[in-house]
Amino acid sequence: MTRVSATEFKNNIGAFSDAAMNEPVIITSHQRDRLVLMSADEYRRLTGTQNGISPEIELLMEQRLEKHRNTIIELANR
Template structure:
């Protein structure tokens, strides 16, 4: 994956837009990941993965998240 600052992205939007056609481009701000630029095809592929999600699937994911809540919160602080 390509990682660029917001300023680099702004100054070279065409090049990074082209790069996003083949891999996600992470845009950072103040040394933190802020945005991810990806192709429309990749976005559609990712969002299509959720179309067949059932209530049972959502419950299973929610239980897993709750089980790992403290770890997730600790990682989010980093």
């Protein structure tokens, strides 16, 4: 895993962004780990989200869409 200072990261953001596509990059400040840069795919894998939406929110959206779909069908049948 790559570990860099915030200044080093700022000065070479492109290189470290590319590196983060293969493995997390830890960004430090005053010798303390502060941030972790990782690919969006790895973030989604770790959080179990798809397109940044958690499974719980996705289920809630599907339920609400189904309710609206049923309302539209009911109105169309009148």
